[in-house]
Amino acid sequence: MTAELVRGQNHPLSEVRLEIRISAGSPVVAAATLGDDSGRVRGAEWVVHPGAPMLPGLEVSRQAAADHRLAVDLAAMPGAVHRVGVLLALPTAGGGPVRFGAVPAPFVAVTALDGTELATYTITGLDAESAVIALELYRRQDAWKVRAVGQGYAGGLPELLTDQHLPEPHRLATAVEEAVAQGLSRSIAPPPAPRAQHGDRPDRPGHVPTQPVASYGGSGNPAPTGGPVDYHHPRRQSAPPPASGEPAPQPADPGTPGDPAPAAVPPSSAPTGGPVDYRHPGRQSAPPPDAPAQPVAPVAGDATGWSMDERLYNQVWGMFEDLARTTAAYRSAVDFAESRLEKEIDQVLADPRSRVGGRAEAAREAARAKHAQLVDQARAAFDRDLDQLTAESEVVEPALPPAYARWDNPVWHGYRVPMEIPMAVRLGDLHLPEDPSLRIPMLVRLPLQRGLWIDSGCRPSVSDDEPFADEDEVRRLATETAVAHAARLLAVHPPGEFGVHVIDPAGSGARALAPLVDTGVLAGPPAAGAAGVADALGRLTQRVDLVQMAVRGGAPDALPPGLDTSEQLLIVNDFPHGFDDRAVTQLRYLADEGPAVGVHLMMVADREDAAAYGPLLDPLWRSLLRLTPVPDDHLADPWVGHAWTYEPPVVPQDSQVLQLVLTQVATARRDWNR
Structure with missing residues (x-):
């Protein structure tokens, strides 16, 4: 890691x-x-x-x-x-x-x-x-x-x-x-990167996206390859206005095409040696020069983009970056205040004439007062930014399309199977400890560039004094989380564009997998036993080999007539039960080579349970994006390295939304196959 x-x-x-x-x-x-x-x-x-x-x-x-x-x-x-x-x-x-x-x-x-x-x-x-x-x-x-x-x-x-x-x-x-x-x-500045037109989606295996893909991870990305996460997105153009008393932002010199955007300069009211103003440099909306500074009512979809989905995507990622940077500025300001307090108290103690007595106490009180003033100023600016982002979130969240929306969003009640692949899909929420109520959707670009590892070994702490939650309960939650992810991926793809396979060697996930099995959206029954594992892996490995040879040979039309070239997802539950060394090698091959030709892997496993494979398993673990079935602060951003708490997607209790959506997907697939 x-x-x-x-x-x-x-x-x-x-x-x-x-x-x-x-x-x-x-x-x-x-x-x-x-x-x-x-x-x-x-x-x-x-x-x-x-x-x-x-x-x-x-x-x-x-x-x-x-x-x-x-x-x-x-x-x-x-x-x-x-x-x-x-x-x-x-x-x-x-x-x-x-x-x-x-x-x-x-x-x-x-x-x-x-x-x-x-x-x-x-x-x-x-x-x-x-x-x-x-x-x-x-x-x-x-x-x-x-x-x-x-x-x-x-x-x-x-x-x-x-x-x-x-x-x-x-x-x-x-x-x-x-x-x-x-x-x-x-040197000659490079031209701007080509912009993907709306609807520019992969229509065959081996398609290369025309825009960078946002990905996550905590072991090699953002950025996160599974480390620092790569959260790059097109520049936003909306921002909260400067607070009263702050200098209005000056127009930036456009500079040379291809140069990075200029960073914001800290306001003059910040203490010398204090924090950087981490507000998003691409958010440029502000009140007119002759108008009083006042909050601007947020609008859903006010970022740049060719379509509303693209504008909402860019807006969500701009909110994420804004929260990362304003939190970094706040933490930096608090650290500066702490270091200044320590320095001033050390100076008092260093002088034998002022170590004791009223003079020393007065100096300490003055240092503490200055510390409190700096922290209060930083918190006030931070709270102002949080209020603006919270207001924006309250407007944006209800306007999100199904691919970006939570399962409790009313947009799912009017769900219809789409006719084109969206830009991205939501895999959960992210928040920081300073304000857990402000949650930013975790959007990942499609097609997926990495597989997923749903960590069934993640142990949530019930309280500071209680032991970890029941292991069987966490395993059940991990399988249910995998089903929720698979259901969303099925729901956001057009009919026939996405297939799901399941390996459940011992049948331990039968109850959690029931929504996928009962609605008939799977490509086939879950594979069971060692023979089922070998058959499922063999078929998908062969598909990857055939498509790779066709793409590399420049002859995609030479594929066998019956070969399904749609995107495929393999869910592996209860790993490593039923897997031998050959099967593990095939999994590694699918994880490494599959995404480029439309085959993706979703592991539901506890890494400690698979520790017997030793170094053989490490490359597989590192190549997948780790997600958890319970809240966990294992993801990091690439700018300042914050530890973000990941919240998995949760279907509301007693809700039928998952069954209704999957039923529509199955019906659309049957109609498409006629």
Whole structure:
């Protein structure tokens, strides 16, 4: 699983050939230093930077960019190298931001060559600094580890290199800046990505989406591949207006096509060294310059898009990003107030003349009062943003189409089987502990790019003093959650465009699977026993092989006449019962190769129960998106690394909505097959 590091934390590295992936909201210069066993950088020849981008075992980018991939081969490092420091700096050329406090917090991930995230670190708490040591790889007893550093330098790259005790640090910093400037003069901004037209949906296996897909995970994504989650979405254009007393946002320079959007600058009323204004930079609606600042009534579907579904999708993801960033700003402000309080009290205690007596107590009271004032200011701004987002949620939620709506939404009572595939599907809700009542729909783009792992081993705590809930109850909830997900996927696809298969070797999920079985929406009866497992996996594996060969050979018309080319979902219940090593290998194959040709996997299993497979199971676990049948805070966003609480989709008790929807799906399928 991915280790989400905080400043000062370290983590062992299981791989020696690595990529270090850097994501920032503004172009940054990436560099690295090599240190000996005492941490000393012996000279400029031990620094890798855009002007000298390669050393044995290490390569960095030659240009400043918002996204970097550094190649590292620890096995190829010279024996004298015991430390590798990864450096980030804001370039002085190009007129960009001059301090990290004005841009989103940089995100750094250490990954294996297959993209599996080993450790991630979001560099928060920066303000006036323009250079930072992001992290450090270091050798301990012939093993390598990674440490989150996050040491910033307000003096920029020259100060950072000086702190590394390098000779002539200013000359080296100048050489780096000159190399970056030359790269900027040679570079051409890429054109904007093509926009998917409404209705541009896969009509055959192997279709490649024209837009990025939003995905989730906590072990390698957002982002989350199952780590930090990739929540990118088209830029929104609606925002809460500035609060009274705040400066109105100035029009942003459109800049060069393809450049990242400029980050918002903190309001002047924020304390020096305080939090970044994380409000969504793409939400630009504001009252006219001559009008008084007042809340704007939210409107459902006010984001950009070719259709109402696309506008609602973009609006939901903009709400998610806004909540992530405003919460980050609030937490940063509180952390700043706490650190300021500690610093001022330490100053009082450091002076022997003022440690005791009325003077000392007055200084402490003044420090506490300032702390309370800063926290109250941050909370007031945070509450204002929460109120705006809550009002927007109350308008947007009732307007969502079935693919995005909760099961208790009245839109399901008028459900009709759709004639086209929607942009996305809802897999649950997300919220943060500061306001559990504000829940953001968790939307994932279609077609699915990853399978799902419904964790039947997740143990909800009944209370602080009570033991975990009954294991059998959690397993039942996990199967019911899988059925709810499968029912929604069936409901949002046109007739004949989506099929569901079930493997239930011991029949333990018969009761929970009844809605799928009784309504006749399954492609066949649930497979039981070892023979049923082998048959179901063999048929789907063969389908993947045939479609892959046809697509790669450029001859999709050469597929066998009776082959079903619609999207397929395989639900595997009670894993690993009834599975041998061959069956597990087939599952891994379906998880890795299936999504590209329309075959998706949904596992209902407890990882601990399958621990006997050891390393064989780990790639399967990492390739799937983990969801839980009970609330759990295992998902993270890619911007600031918040731990989001996931709420699974719940069908209201005694509601017949699931049966009614599945009955319509089955009827439409029969009519379509005639």
